[in-house]
Amino acid sequence: MATNENKSYPEANNKSIKYLVPLDGSGMAESVIPVVESLAKSCGATVILLHVIEKKAPATVHGERHLTEEAEADRYLNSISAIFRFSGVAVENHVHANKEGDVAASIVQHAEEMNPDLVIMCTHGRGGLKGFLFGSIAQQALQKGTWPILLVPPSADGKRAAFKPARILVPLDGTHRHEPALAQAFPIANAYKAEMHLVMVIPTAARLSGEGSVPGKFMPRTMKVVLDLAEQGANDYLRQIAGECQSEGVNIVTSVLRGDAVPKVLDHAVEIAADLIVMASHGKSGLNAFLSGSTAARIAGKAARPLLLVRTSDTEKS
Secondary structure (H helix, E strand, O other): OOOOOOOOOOOOOOOOEEEEEEOOOOOOHHHHHHHHHHHHHHHOEEEEEEEEEEOOOOOEEOOEEOOOOHHHHHHHHHHHHHHHHHOOOOEEEEEEEEEEOOHHHHHHHHHHHHOOOEEEEEOOOOOHHHHOHHHHHHHHHHHHOOOOEEEEOOOOOOOOOOOOOOEEEEEOOOOHHHOHHHHHHHHHHHHHOOEEEEEEEEOOHHHOOHHHHHHHHHOHHHHHHHHHHHHHHHHHHHHHHHHHHHOOOOOEEEEEEEOOHHHHHHHHHHHOOOOEEEEEEOOOOOHHHHHHOOHHHHHHHHOOOOEEEEEOOOOOOO
C-alpha cells in the first residue's frame, strides 16, 4: 500500500482556467450547459464553445437538423454563449469550418492547441455516438494530453437541472497512480463546500480473478487472511488521505467495500447520492479496451451522473 506524499491540492481561482466544451448542435449535447455554467462561475473559468463541421454528416443528430455550414454553426454557438454571458461567465466561440471525417480526432487536436484545464461533454447516453464519439475523445484525450475530461449524461426528462454538487465520490486503489483524481476533486469540493467520499474496493476470495484466483481456490484460508490485511491497509490509507484533506478544510468520508469494483462503486454512488464521480483512468489502450476493459471505462458506460476522468500518473512511487 503506497503512502500519500502529495500534501497540497490546488485551490480554485488560482490561475486562468479554460474549459473546452464541444457541442454538436443537439439539445442532448446541451445537457452539459448547467454543469459548465456552474463550474465556470465557481472556479472563474473561461468557456470555449467548439463546433466541428462534420464531413458527410447525417441529416439529423439526435432527431435535430445537423449543423453543416459555418454560418449556422456560428449562429448556434452565439445563442449558447448568450446563456453564459448572462451569468457573467467569460465565453469564446470557435467553429472549425474545415469539414472533418474524424470529429473525435479534430476535437482532441483543438484541445492540444487550446490546452484547456478541462474538456466537458455529454455522453449522449443512449447508443449512437456514445459508443464512438465520447469514448474515442475520452480515450484520446487521456492518452495524448493531460486534460481531464468531464462526461455528463443527458437528463432523463430533457430538462437542465442545476449543478451544485454536495457529495463527490472518489474511488481510489491505494496507489499514487490514481491520486491525481484527488487533485481534481479537491478544488471542486472546496468551491461547493461538498463532502468528498473516498472509497476503495477490496475483492472477496470468491470474486478474485486472474493470478489471484488460483491461490484463492486452493488456499482459501490463506487468501482470506491476505484480503483481510488488504482491507486493513485500505482503511489506513484512506484515513491518512482524509486527515490531509480535512486539514485543508474539506470534509471527508471514507469507505472500504468488499466485492467487484464496478458494481460496488456504482451502488455506493447511488447510496450516498453522489453528484459527481472523480477517478483516474490509464487511457493507454485502444478504444475497445477503453470501452470494456478498465474499471473507469466500465463505470463511464454505466454511471448515471457526471464522471470526471483524470489521467493516471505515469509512474508508481515506491
